[in-house]
Every structure is written in C-alpha cells, then in structure tokens.
Amino acid sequence: MPTVIAVDAMGSDKAPKPEVEGAILATRHYDVRVLLVGREDKLREEMALHPAAARLPIEIVNATEVIGMDEKAASAVRSKRDSSMRVGLRLVREGTAAGFTTAGNTGAAMATAKMVLGALPGVDRPALAAVFPSSKGTATILVDVGANVDCKPQNLEQFAIMGEMYSRSIFNIPRPRVGLLSVGEEESKGNDLTKDAYPLLKRLPINFVGNVEGRDLYNGNADVIVCDGFIGNVALKVSEGLVEAVRFLLKESLKSTISSQVGFLLSKKAFADFKKRLDYAEYGGAPLLGLKGVCIVGHGSSNGTAIKNAIRVAAQFADSKINAKIEQEIANEKMAHAD
Amino acid sequence: MPTVIAVDAMGSDKAPKPEVEGAILATRHYDVRVLLVGREDKLREEMALHPAAARLPIEIVNATEVIGMDEKAASAVRSKRDSSMRVGLRLVREGTAAGFTTAGNTGAAMATAKMVLGALPGVDRPALAAVFPSSKGTATILVDVGANVDCKPQNLEQFAIMGEMYSRSIFNIPRPRVGLLSVGEEESKGNDLTKDAYPLLKRLPINFVGNVEGRDLYNGNADVIVCDGFIGNVALKVSEGLVEAVRFLLKESLKSTISSQVGFLLSKKAFADFKKRLDYAEYGGAPLLGLKGVCIVGHGSSNGTAIKNAIRVAAQFADSKINAKIEQEIANEKMAHAD
Numbered sequence: 247m248p249t250v251i252a253v254d255a256m257g258s259d260k261a262p263k264p265e266v267e268g269a270i271l272a273t274r275h276y277d278v279r280v281l282l283v284g285r286e287d288k289l290r291e292e293m294a295l296h297p298a299a300a301r302l303p304i305e306i307v308n309a310t311e312v313i314g315m316d317e318k319a320a321s322a323v324r325s326k327r328d329s330s331m332r333v334g335l336r337l338v339r340e341g342t343a344a345g346f347t348t349a350g351n352t353g354a355a356m357a358t359a360k361m362v363l364g365a366l367p368g369v370d371r372p373a374l375a376a377v378f379p380s381s382k383g384t385a386t387i388l389v390d391v392g393a394n395v396d397c398k399p400q401n402l403e404q405f406a407i408m409g410e411m412y413s414r415s416i417f418n419i420p421r422p423r424v425g426l427l428s429v430g431e432e433e434s435k436g437n438d439l440t441k442d443a444y445p446l447l448k449r450l451p452i453n454f455v456g457n458v459e460g461r462d463l464y465n466g467n468a469d470v471i472v473c474d475g476f477i478g479n480v481a482l483k484v485s486e487g488l489v490e491a492v493r494f495l496l497k498e499s500l501k502s503t504i505s506s507q508v509g510f511l512l513s514k515k516a517f518a519d520f521k522k523r524l525d526y527a528e529y530g531g532a533p534l535l536g537l538k539g540v541c542i543v544g545h546g547s548s549n550g551t552a553i554k555n556a557i558r559v560a561a562q563f564a565d566s567k568i569n570a571k572i573e574q575e576i577a578n579e580k581m582a583h584a585d
Numbered sequence: 586m587p588t589v590i591a592v593d594a595m596g597s598d599k600a601p602k603p604e605v606e607g608a609i610l611a612t613r614h615y616d617v618r619v620l621l622v623g624r625e626d627k628l629r630e631e632m633a634l635h636p637a638a639a640r641l642p643i644e645i646v647n648a649t650e651v652i653g654m655d656e657k658a659a660s661a662v663r664s665k666r667d668s669s670m671r672v673g674l675r676l677v678r679e680g681t682a683a684g685f686t687t688a689g690n691t692g693a694a695m696a697t698a699k700m701v702l703g704a705l706p707g708v709d710r711p712a713l714a715a716v717f718p719s720s721k722g723t724a725t726i727l728v729d730v731g732a733n734v735d736c737k738p739q740n741l742e743q744f745a746i747m748g749e750m751y752s753r754s755i756f757n758i759p760r761p762r763v764g765l766l767s768v769g770e771e772e773s774k775g776n777d778l779t780k781d782a783y784p785l786l787k788r789l790p791i792n793f794v795g796n797v798e799g800r801d802l803y804n805g806n807a808d809v810i811v812c813d814g815f816i817g818n819v820a821l822k823v824s825e826g827l828v829e830a831v832r833f834l835l836k837e838s839l840k841s842t843i844s845s846q847v848g849f850l851l852s853k854k855a856f857a858d859f860k861k862r863l864d865y866a867e868y869g870g871a872p873l874l875g876l877k878g879v880c881i882v883g884h885g886s887s888n889g890t891a892i893k894n895a896i897r898v899a900a901q902f903a904d905s906k907i908n909a910k911i912e913q914e915i916a917n918e919k920m921a922h923a924d
Contacts (some may be wrong), residue, residue, distance in 0.1 A: 381833035393768045395776035429732045430820040437734035437815045460822025464830035476776045477819055479768040480812075483799025484820045488827050492804035494720035 247278045248303060249561040252334040252343035253553065255284035256312040257350030259546045266292045268301045268553020278561050279303040281343055283334040285490070286311065309333035316544055319353035323361060331355060334363040338539040345540030346561035347531060349548040355541065356392055357535060363539040366569060368576035371397070373405050373475070374543065375412055378483055382466035387413055388427075389535065391482045394475035396403065399443040402426065402472050403450065407575045408535035410452045415566040416559065419544035422469035425458030427477060433457065439474060441518035447472075449580065491546075530559030536572065540564050587618045587642060588900040591673040591682035594623035595651040596689030597777070597887045603688070605631045607892020609638045614893065617900050618642040620682055622673040624649065648672035654885055658692035662700060670694060674701040677878040684879030684899035686870060688887040694880065695731055695873060702878040705908060707915035710736070712744050712874035713882065714751055716823055721805035726752055727766075728874065730821045732915060733814035738782040741765070741811050742789065746873035746914045748809035749791045754905040755898065761808035764797030772796065778813060786811075790919065869898030875911065877895075879903050 251272075255265040262284055282289050286308040293299065293306070309330040313322040318383040326332065331350060337343040339362055348355050356374065365372050374392025377385045389409040394401065406424050413422035426447055428436035433444055435457060447454045458468050463481060473481070530543035531552070540563040544556040563569075590611075594604040601623055608619040621628050625647040632638065632645070648669040652661040665671065670689060676682040687694050695713065704711050713731025716724045728748040733740065733890055745763050752761035765786055767775035772783055773798060786793045797807050802820060812820070870883035870891070879902040883895045902908075 347747065378789065379830070379834070381830040427819065429815055437813075460819040460824075461826030461829070462680065463823055464826035473819075474776075476768055477816060480799040480816055480820055481823045484802055485799075485827055486825050487800030487803035487825055489831070490800070491718065491720040492828070493833055495718070 248277045248438070249345070249564050250279045250281065250343045251557050251560045251564075252281040252283055252307070252337040252346045253557060254330045254346070254348035254350055254355075255289055255306075255333050256309070256330040257348040257546075258548045259315070259349075259542070261349070262289055262552045264290050264548050264553050266296065267550025268548075268557060269304050270296055271550055271554035272557035273299075273302040273304055275557055276561060278557060279305070280557060281307050281334075281337060282306050283307045283309050283337070284312070284330045292425060297448065307337065313354045315351050317351060317354060319351065319357045322351070322354045323357045324571050329358070331358045332362060335359055335539070335541065337543070339363055342531060345542065347542040347544060347553070347556040347560045349531070349544035349546055349553065349556070350544050352392070355543050359534055359537055359539075359541040363537045363541065365573035366536050366538055366573045366576070367582060368573065369404055369408075369536035371401050372534050373401075373408060374530045374532050375409055375535055376478070376496040378463050378485070380464055380466035384469070385417060385468045386463055386466065386468055387417075387470045388478050388481065389465060389470065390474050390475035391532065392475050392534070393479050393480035396476075397439065397474040399439060399446050402439070402443040402474070403446040403579070404536065404576060405472040406447050406450060406452060406454070406470070407579065408572050409472060411568055411572050411575065412533065412535060413469045415568045416562055417469070419469050421453045423455045423467070424452050424470045424472065425455050425462060425468035427460070427471050427473035428457035429459065429502070431457050431459065443472075450584070451514075529554035533563060535557065538569065540569070587616045588684070588903050589618045589620065589682045590896050590899045590903075591622055591646070591676040591897060592687055592892065593669045593673050593685070593687035594621040595648070595669040596687040596882070596885075597892070598654070598885045599690075600688070601628055601631050602890050603887050603889045605635065606889025607887075607896060608643050609635055610889055610893035611896035612638075612641040612643055615897055615900060618897060619896060620646050620676060621646050622646045622648050622672075622676070623651070623669045632789055645750050646672060646676065646732070649866040649916065652690050652693045654690050656690060656693060657913050658690065658696040661690070661693045662696045670697045670698070671701060673879070674698055674880065677880070678702055683903035684749060684881065686881040686883060686899045687896040688864070688870075688883035688895070690883055690885075691731070691882050694882050698873050698876055698878070705875050705877055705912045705915070707912065707919055708743055708747075708875035710740050710743070712740075712747060713871050714748055714874055715817070715871045717824070718749040719803055719805035719815035723805045724756060725802055725805065725807055726756075726809045727802060727817050727820065728809065728811050728870065729814035730816050730817035731814055731873070735815075736778065736813040737776060737783050741778070741782040741813070742785040742918070743875065744811040744913060745786050745789060745791060745793070745809070746918065747911050748811060749762065750907055750911050750914065751872065751874060752808045754907045754910065755901055756808070758808050760792045761837070762794045762806070763791050763809045763811065764794050764801060764807035766810050766812035766820075766871045767801070768798065770796050770798065782811075788922070798889045869894035872898065872902060877908065879908070
C-alpha cells in the first residue's frame with residue numbers, strides 16, 4: 247500500500263508549479279500517493295501541462311483559500327477556514343493522509359498544525375527542527391528553530407527526546423550525540439534555562455554530550471542540538487545572512503584578482519552547491535516534531551525537487567512511526583521521574 | 586602629548602612576539618606611548634630583536650604572572666594578583682595609562698577589568714561589543730557578545746546607549762540605526778525580554794529602528810544591534826563555525842571542477858580576505874563598554890598588525906572621551922524617567 251501524503255499545492259513562492267512537479271517526481275520515485283490540496287481549477291490547469299502524469303497516483307483536493315507568505319499567522323489561521331494548509335492538515339487528522347507537507351508561511355503552518363492536529367500526549371510544545379550541514383559531511387539537527395520563545399527546562403528536555411528520535415529514525419544515526427546549546431562547555435556555563443535543563447538532559451536515556459557552543463552547529467561534534475526557539479531562530483537567520491554576505495564578499499575579493507572571470511565562475515558554482523547543502527529544503531524540509539500527525543515545512547523557494555524530497559520525508563516520518571515512539575519515550579520519562 | 590596605552594604583552598597565542606611588533610608599529614604610526622606589561626626578561630629579549638625600535642616610546646612594566654587561554658576566568662582573576670592583565674589594568678585605574686588592550690583570555694579580561702576598573706556610574710553590566718562586516722561594506726556592532734546572560738530589559742537599554750555612542754565616536758556614524766535582535770520585525774514579536782526592552786529603547790533619544798532579525802547582522806540594515814549576551818555569544822560562534830564550514834565545503838566543491846587548482850588558489854585568497862574582514866581583531870578588537878576606563882579585547886590569534894590596530898582603537902577610545910559621554914547619557918536617561 248502506498249503511503250498517502252497531502253501536499254499544500256498553494257504554499258511555495260511559485261505555487262502550484264513546484265508542487266505539481268514535486269508530486270509527479272515523488273509518485274514516480276517512491277511508493278506514495280499524493281493529494282494535491284488547493285484551488286481545483288488552477289491545479290487541473292497545471293496538471294494538464296503534464297499529460298504523461300495522468301496515470302500517476304495524484305489526486306486533487308479542493309481548498310478555496312490561500313495563506314500568503316507575509317500574512318500574520320494567528321489571524322490567517324483563524325479567518326481562513328478553507329485554506330490549503332487547513333484542508334491538508336484535516337486530511338491527516340481524519341486519517342485520509344498519513345502526512346502533510348507545505349512550502350508556505352512557516353508561522354501559519356505551525357499554528358495551523360498545532361490547532362488541527364494537536365500535540366502528542368505529554369508534549370508541551372511541538373518544535374520545528376532544522377538540519378545544518380557540517381564540515382565533516384554529516385548533518386546536525388537543531389531543535390527548536392520555530393520560535394518557541396521563553397522555553398522552560400522541560401521543553402528543552404522534550405526537544406532532546408524528539409530530536410534524538412528524529413536523528414535515529416530518519417537519519418539512521420544509531421546513537422545520536424545530543425548537545426545543549428550554551429556559551430561554554432562546562433556544566434556551570436550558560437544561562438538560567440540551560441543550567442536548569444542540563445540535569446534533565448543528563449538523566450535521559452540518550453547519548454547526552456553536555457553543553458555545546460554555536461560553532462558546533464557546523465563542525466559535526468553533535469547530531470542533535472537543543473535550544474530555546476528564540477536562539478534557534480537567531481542561529482538559523484544569522485547563518486542565512488552570513489551565507490549571503492560571504493557570497494557578496496567573495497565575489498568582491500575575486501573581482502580584484504587577475505583571473506577574476508575564472509575564479510568568479512568557479513566559485514559561483516561552488517557557492518550554488520554550498521547553498522544547496524545549507525538549505526534545509528534540500529533535506530526535504532523541516533519537520534514539526536511532537537504533533538499528533540506528520541507535518542513537514544519546506545522553504546518558500548522550493549522547486550520540484552525540494553517538494554519531492556519533502557514528500558519523501560513526510561512518508562518516511564509516517565512509515566517510521568516516529569510519533570508513536572516519541573509519545574512512548576516521553577511517557578517513559580514522565581513515569582521514571584513521576585514523584 | 587601622546588596617549589599612553591598599556592598592552593598585555595603576554596596575552597596572544599604567540600605572545601610576546603605580536604605584542605612587541607604591534608607596539609613598534611603603533612608607536613611608529615600613531616601619537617601613542619606604549620607600556621608593554623609582562624615578564625621583563627622575556628620582553629627585553631624580544632625587544633632586543635628590534636634594535637631600531639630602541640628609541641621608540643615603548644616601556645616595559647614587569648608583571649610576573651600570566652593568565653592562560655584555557656584558565657577559568659574566576660579563579661585566574663582571584664589567584665593571580667601579579668598577572669599582566671591585572672597589572673596593565675591597574676595602570677589605567679591609577680591614571681598612568683589612558684587605555685589597556687589584551688589579546689588574552691576574553692573571560693579573564695572581562696572579569697579582571699570589571700574588578701580593577703569597575704563599572705561606570707549607572708551602568709549595571711559592562712558589555713563586550715563585536716563588529717560584523719556587512720555585505721554593503723559597512724560594519725554592524727553587536728552588543729553584548731560577552732556572555733552577560735539572563736539580561737534584564739534595562740541592561741539592553743544600556744547596551745543600546747553604549748553601542749550607539751561607540752558607533753558615533755569610533756565609527757563616525759552621525760545617527761546610528763539601533764536595532765533590537767528578535768525573531769520578527771513587528772513590535773509584538775519576540776520573547777519576554779525583547780518585548781519588555783522594546784518600549785525602553787523606543788523612548789531613548791536615539792535612532793531606534795525596532796526589531797531586527799539574525800540576518801540583519803550581515804546586511805547593513807542596522808549600525809548597532811543589541812541582545813542578551815547568551816544570544817550574542819551564540820551569534821558570534823555560529824558565524825565562526827559557519828565560516829569554517831564554508832571554507833571546507835567550497836574547497837570540496839572546487840575540487841570537483843576541471844580547473845580546480847586555479848579556483849582553489851583564487852578562493853583561498855578571497856577567503857583569507859574575507860576572514861580578515863570578519864575577524865574582529867582586524868577592527869582593532871572588541872571594546873568592553875561601560876567601564877571606568879578603556880579596555881579593548883583582541884583575538885588570541887592576533888598578529889602584530891592586529892595588536893597595532895587594538896592600540897589605535899584604545900587610543901581613539903581614550904581620546905574620544907566616550908566613557909564620559911556614556912556616563913552622561915545614562916544619567917540623562919535615568920533623570921528623564923526617574924518619576
């Protein structure tokens with residue numbers, strides 16, 4: 247039986263083109279059935295451009311409203327009851343689809359998913375996980391980058407459980423090294439939050455490697471790093487900004503060399519490769535962990551391949567039963583420290 | 586009258602070589618007199634390698650102890666009463682020197698400076714300011730990167746006053762744009778700290794541009810950005826880690842191209858240029874703002890030129906009377922809202 251994935255067909259910057267392409271690629275490559283959720287007329291039109299895809303397991307589910315990239319999450323979620331996000335997530339809640347993916351407004355996706363699917367029992371705050379490429383060719387998962395601000399130590403504890411399970415189930419790391427993002431390696435270094443979270447993480451049945459620092463996001467020293475969502479958001483956006491600045495400054499430096507043309511072309515290619523590695527869309531998007539259901543958030547600039555990858559990750563999430571495992575681990579942890 | 590700057594001659598990774606070279610360069614280029622603080626025998630030996638420098642205004646001040654790069658700040662400060670840092674900062678306190686610079690252990694420098702010099706009246710927490718290069722060729726000052734964790738809104742308010750004065754006095758920006766680091770531009774976005782700090786910054790007589798995001802550290806949208814020191818430390822170290830990863834991944838990508846040799850050599854040069862621009866040592870080090878005295882912290886890997894720059898910045902700080910101005914601004918602010 248193919249895994250059924252609902253896709254927000256109106257999410258990305260160039261929707262619905264990348265979504266339709268991604269659905270075609272995914273249904274050709276993987277054992278999945280795709281429900282494309284969005285304006286039926288537009289989707290029929292776009293599908294008609296791919297006559298060879300007519301026999302692929304792709305269906306259209308109508309949703310009349312679209313949440314824009316710059317809309318405020320809270321009001322969009324409340325007012326647009328027939329948005330492609332909301333309809334797609336409803337398909338997951340009612341069991342028609344095993345997972346959902348969107349390349350739309352991240353804030354709205356998080357808010358809608360929390361409302362429609364709800365959190366897993368025992369999970370106080372679902373969290374968004376992003377993947378960072380390391381200089382060793384490995385990947386490091388950072389949880390939370392979804393702006394869960396003013397976290398409590400217990401939130402970080404749950405982020406650690408969820409991130410560890412993500413690394414094991416999807417990245418197949420047998421015993422992920424889990425670090426706590428702080429300002430020094432010693433247990434005594436950090437702020438009130440990390441100092442209180444440290445003992446909670448230490449007693450978990452995971453491979454906790456203690457405090458890690460900002461630079462460990464990119465050197466492969468940890469497979470999973472947990473932090474308050476304010477910090478995670480800053481880390482993600484500082485990285486995006488720096489990559490842009492590096493591109494600019496490298497270009498500028500290369501202009502001043504003799505063989506500037508050659509150097510520029512070469513580094514342009516190298517840079518495109520690099521950006522691809524940095525972009526979390528290439529990893530198939532960022533999962534929202536801790537929900538009663540699978541929801542993968544891709545980048546607004548997703549192309550067909552990125553959507554295909556997000557569909558694959560959504561199917562992997564559904565097939566791996568990661569949510570049931572997270573629920574179990576969190577219940578175990580609560581039992582172990584019930585007193 | 587030349588400005589007298591005390592230099593920790595035992596601070597950098599390769600001390601005292603870069604410090605002696607930096608002192609020679611600085612006294613040749615600027616109207617400064619340098620007091621090299623450290624082990625007299627070692628310094629005499631090093632100075633003897635530069636016979637032409639014998640007539641420059643450089644003096645040696647003996648200090649028998651050295652604080653190592655990996656020593657814990659708190660214990661080093663307490664136990665080593667004759668360290669080059671402590672002796673150098675004492676020269677500032679007693680008025681023999683107008684400023685001090687060290688390329689040694691940042692934590693120890695901060696702790697020693699706070700203890701020996703003390704904070705300016707009205708300043709609750711002195712802060713470390715780092716300079717980030719923007720893709721527009723400008724510089725953005727981030728305060729605090731010195732791990733002042735668990736800040737209160739009033740701390741951020743003071744960071745804004747101090748950072749703005751730094752930008753005006755040293756970078757000659759007439760009306761610096763000051764931003765508050767958050768997770769979204771709207772006033773309503775952020776955590777408890779930023780939401781409480783926002784109105785305090787808004788009422789200051791500065792050019793407050795509201796919330797900025799992580800990417801604004803590198804795009805020139807603000808001249809000064811304030812944040813809790815935990816966040817600032819993470820932003821700084823994420824940047825350092827990413828630059829390393831970029832170098833590695835670019836090299837890897839370039840290996841796979843035909844003219845890899847050319848491309849590699851070119852990007853190596855470009856990269857060295859870029860790192861130089863990113864490295865705050867090139868800006869002459871990071872100042873500790875809010876102290877009763879001038880203290881500039883350089884990078885451990887400083888070479889002679891970086892030390893020279895740090896001496897220049899220390900002299901600029903002293904000559905610009907920035908501390909008196911900060912004290913005045915903070916007093917004004919307290920008066921304005923004394924109710």
